[in-house]
Amino acid sequence: DQQVKQNSPSLSVQEGRISILNCDYTNSMFDYFLWYKKYPAEGPTFLISISSIKDKNEDGRFTVFLNKSAKHLSLHIVPSQPGDSAVYFCAASGSSNTGKLIFGQGTTLQVKP
Amino acid sequence: DTGVSQDPRHKITKRGQNVTFRCDPISEHNRLYWYRQTLGQGPEFLTYFQNEAQLEKSRLLSDRFSAERPKGSFSTLEIQRTEQGDSAMYLCASSLGTFNEKLFFGSGTQLSVL
Numbered sequence: 001d002q003q004v005k006q007n008s009p010s011l012s013v014q015e016g017r018i019s020i021l022n023c024d025y026t027n028s029m030f031d032y033f034l035w036y037k038k039y040p041a042e043g044p045t046f047l048i049s050i051s052s053i054k055d056k057n058e059d060g061r062f063t064v065f066l067n068k069s070a071k072h073l074s075l076h077i078v079p080s081q082p083g084d085s086a087v088y089f090c091a092a093s094g095s096s097n098t099g100k101l102i103f104g105q106g107t108t109l110q111v112k113p
Numbered sequence: 114d115t116g117v118s119q120d121p122r123h124k125i126t127k128r129g130q131n132v133t134f135r136c137d138p139i140s141e142h143n144r145l146y147w148y149r150q151t152l153g154q155g156p157e158f159l160t161y162f163q164n165e166a167q168l169e170k171s172r173l174l175s176d177r178f179s180a181e182r183p184k185g186s187f188s189t190l191e192i193q194r195t196e197q198g199d200s201a202m203y204l205c206a207s208s209l210g211t212f213n214e215k216l217f218f219g220s221g222t223q224l225s226v227l
Contacts, residue, residue, distance in 0.1 A: 004155075006155075009153075031213075032213045034215060036218075041220065042220050042221075043117070043204055043206075043218030043219050043220045043221050044156065044204070044218045045218070046215040046216070046217070049213070049215060051213055089155050089156070091155075093213070097212055098161065098168070098169060099144055099146070099161070099208050099210065099214060099216065100146070100158050100161060100169065101156075101158070101216060102158070103155030103156045103157070104155050105153065105154055105155050106153075106154070106155050
């Protein structure tokens with residue numbers, strides 16, 4: 001069962017425009033959510049996170065929104081840059097404090113110059 | 114470089130052979146995780162250690178897989194009698210073990226079983 005889903009395998013946007021990546025989850029016990037970025041031949045690198053007690057977290061060009069009632073989160077990148085082209089993974093963690101993350105399938109973002 | 118280090122970066126083996134991967138976590142991190150990633154999928158949890166204790170194993174981890182973390186430092190992941198379905202990227206990550214924390218990942222070991 002896929003507890004964290006990223007239904008869009010790919011997204012293409014123009015440089016300078018907004019990129020919106022979406023993620024849905026099914027387990028209401030998840031209380032911490034993260035976004036990771038992955039370049040080819042590298043491991044995932046942490047981008048931004050949000051706790052379930054918040055509905056928005058911002059870090060520079062990156063903003064994550066959490067809608068708990070809809071079990072949905074999104075990552076906004078404004079403005080998008082060609083260097084943002086990568087695979088983006090949404091991940092969730094439960095309240096057991098094991099630190100174990102459940103990942104979505106990933107969305108490949110291409111930012112065109 | 115004080116990041117998570119994995120060795121080797123690539124491993125090609127024949128079906129039925131045993132392989133072993135090594136992970137060196139960030140030195141002050143007491144939690145260490147192994148994940149597996151196949152093409153088009155996100156990383157899947159395999160197992161994790163708190164210091165030297167292996168606290169959780171995924172049902173994905175068959176009897177052919179074994180992981181150790183002697184003395185709570187580096188970790189090894191061994192796969193015995195490899196099968197073609199074991200071909201994947203094996204990722205190691207580490208963390209401090211605090212609440213609501215992020216994992217730091219290594220670059221992974223790409224395993225190809227022929």
